[in-house]
Amino acid sequence: MVVGQRINTVVDSYDINGYGVCHIDKKIVFAEGAMEGESVIIEITDIHKNFCFAKTIKVLEKSKNRIEEACAFSKLCGGCNLLHMDYETELKIKENRVRQTLRKFSYKENPIINNKDIYGYRNKVMIPFRKDEEGDVIYGFYEKMTHNVISMDKCIISNDISNKIVFYIARYLSLFNISIYDETSNKGLFKELMIRNTILDEYMVVLVATRKYDFSDLVNFITKEFPMIKSIYLNINPENTNVVLSNDYTLLYGMETITEDILGLKFNVSPASFMQVNHYNCERLYEEAIKLADLKPNYNVIDAYCGMGSITLNIAKNVNHVYGIEVVESAIVNANNNKKLNNIYNADFICGKCEDEIKKLVSKEKIDVIFFDPPRKGCDKSFLDTVISMNIPKIVYISCNIATAARDIEILTKNGYELKEVTPCDLFSRTAHCESILVIEKK
Numbered sequence: 468m469v470v471g472q473r474i475n476t477v478v479d480s481y482d483i484n485g486y487g488v489c490h491i492d493k494k495i496v497f498a499e500g501a502m503e504g505e506s507v508i509i510e511i512t513d514i515h516k517n518f519c520f521a522k523t524i525k526v527l528e529k530s531k532n533r534i535e536e537a538c539a540f541s542k543l544c545g546g547c548n549l550l551h552m553d554y555e556t557e558l559k560i561k562e563n564r565v566r567q568t569l570r571k572f573s574y575k576e577n578p579i580i581n582n583k584d585i586y587g588y589r590n591k592v593m594i595p596f597r598k599d600e601e602g603d604v605i606y607g608f609y610e611k612m613t614h615n616v617i618s619m620d621k622c623i624i625s626n627d628i629s630n631k632i633v634f635y636i637a638r639y640l641s642l643f644n645i646s647i648y649d650e651t652s653n654k655g656l657f658k659e660l661m662i663r664n665t666i667l668d669e670y671m672v673v674l675v676a677t678r679k680y681d682f683s684d685l686v687n688f689i690t691k692e693f694p695m696i697k698s699i700y701l702n703i704n705p706e707n708t709n710v711v712l713s714n715d716y717t718l719l720y721g722m723e724t725i726t727e728d729i730l731g732l733k734f735n736v737s738p739a740s741f742m743q744v745n746h747y748n749c750e751r752l753y754e755e756a757i758k759l760a761d762l763k764p765n766y767n768v769i770d771a772y773c774g775m776g777s778i779t780l781n782i783a784k785n786v787n788h789v790y791g792i793e794v795v796e797s798a799i800v801n802a803n804n805n806k807k808l809n810n811i812y813n814a815d816f817i818c819g820k821c822e823d824e825i826k827k828l829v830s831k832e833k834i835d836v837i838f839f840d841p842p843r844k845g846c847d848k849s850f851l852d853t854v855i856s857m858n859i860p861k862i863v864y865i866s867c868n869i870a871t872a873a874r875d876i877e878i879l880t881k882n883g884y885e886l887k888e889v890t891p892c893d894l895f896s897r898t899a900h901c902e903s904i905l906v907i908e909k910k
C-alpha cells in the first residue's frame with residue numbers, strides 16, 4: 468500500500484470520529500467521507516504501521532443514510548466532517564464514541580440528547596482574514612491540518628446574522644484598503660474577527676489586529692447596518708501564534724458585556740469568558756446535569772471550572788450553598804455580577820486554578836456534590852487527588868472530550884468511586900465532537 472494508491476473496497480463500520488472503517492491487506496483503513504455498508508473507491512493519504520488514512524474518491528454503492536452535503540466547502544474546511552450523513556447516523560456514531568471510550572466501565576447508558584437545529588446553531592464565530600494572490604481580501608476557515616485560509620462567505624453551522632456581519636466587515640476592509648495581516652511575514656494590521664450572539668439577540672464583535680488603529684468609521688458603518696451589535700472590542704495581538712486573542716482588549720463601542728438568558732437566569736458575558744456555543748442544547752445539558760445530581764435544599768456544592776457561573780447559579784436555585792471556581796479573572800467578574808443580576812445570595816465565586824483553590828475548601832464544610840466542566844485536556848491530577856481526599860459522595864462530570872474524561876474516571880474508580888450513569892449530549896452537530904454528562908459516586 469502506498470500514499471496516493473486508489474483502492475476499491477467496502478466499508479465495514481465507523482470509527483469514533485465517524486470515518487468509515489475498511490480492512491485491506493490486514494490493515495485497518497480509516498476513510499474520511501465513507502459510510503458503513505458502502506462500496507467505495509478510496510485514496511490512501513497517510514500510512515502507519517497497523518493502520519492507514521484515506522479519503523473517499525467515489526461512492527459506487529451509496530448508503531441509504533447518505534445525504535447531500537449542505538456546505539460547498541466541506542471537502543476543504545476541517546470543521547464539519549459528518550455533513551454527508553443523516554442526523555440519525557451522526558447521533559449513533561456519537562453514542563458509540565462515548566460507549567467505546569468508556570468500554571472498560573459498566574454503567575447505565577442514557578440516550579443522547581439531540582439538537583433542535585443542526586445548522587445555524589453556533590453563537591460564536593472566529594474568522595481569520597488574509598489577502599489572496601490577487602491581493603483581494605479573503606476570509607473563511609483554516610484548511611484541514613494547515614494554516615491556509617479558505618475563502619468562504621458563509622458557515623452553515625454558524626448564526627446567519629454573524630455570517631452577514633463578517634461579510635460587511637470584509638467588504639469595508641476591502642473598500643477602504645485596510646491593511647490585512649500576512650502570517651508569513653507577520654506584517655499587516657487586521658487579523659481576525661470574533662462574533663458572539665445571545666438568545667436575547669445581542670451581538671458582540673471583537674476585531675483582532677496587530678496594533679492600535681482608529682476603527683471608528685468601521686464601527687459606525689457596522690452599527691448602523693446591524694443595530695443588534697451592542698458591543699465592539701479591539702483586541703491587540705501582535706504575536707504570530709495559534710492563540711488568536713490576547714489579554715489586551717479595548718472597548719470601542721457600546722456595552723462591556725452582552726446578556727444571555729440560560730434557563731431563566733440572566734448572564735453578562737465578556738469577550739474572554741467561556742460561553743457554550745449552542746444555546747438550545749446548553750440548556751438541555753445543564754438541566755440534565757442538575758437532574759442527575761439529584762440536588763437537595765441542604766446540600767453544599769462545588770462547581771469547578773465554572774466560567775461566568777452559568778451552571779453555578781442554576782445549581783444555587785436548588786441547594787444551600789454553591790462555590791464556583793474559575794481561572795479567568797473577567798469570567799469571575801461576570802460571575803459576581805451575574806449573581807447580583809439574579810438576586811442569588813448563596814453562591815461564592817473563587818478566582819484561581821481549581822487544583823489550587825479547591826484545597827482551601829477542604830476544611831470549610833462538607834461538600835455533597837461536585838460538578839466538573841473542564842476544558843478538553845480534562846482535570847489536573849492534583850485536583851482529582853484533592854476531590855478524592857474530600858470524600859465527596861457524588862461527582863457530575865461534564866465533558867467535551869470523552870477520552871480525557873475516561874482517563875480521569877479511571878483515577879477516580881481506582882480510588883473508591885464508580886461510574887454510575889452517562890448521558891451524551893449533541894452540542895456540536897455535524898462535527899464529530901460530543902459532550903457528555905457522567906455521574907460518578909463514592910462506592
Ligand SMILES: C[S@@+](CC[C@H](N)C(=O)[O-])C[C@H]1O[C@@H](n2cnc3c(N)ncnc32)[C@H](O)[C@@H]1O
Binds near residue numbers: 740772773
Ligand atoms: C468547558 S468551560 C466550562 C465553563 C462553564 N462551566 C460553562 O458551562 O459555561 C471550562 C472552563 O474552565 C476554565 N479553566 C480552564 N482551566 C482551569 C483551571 N485549571 N482551573 C479553573 N478553571 C479553569 C476555562 O477558563 C473555562 O471557563
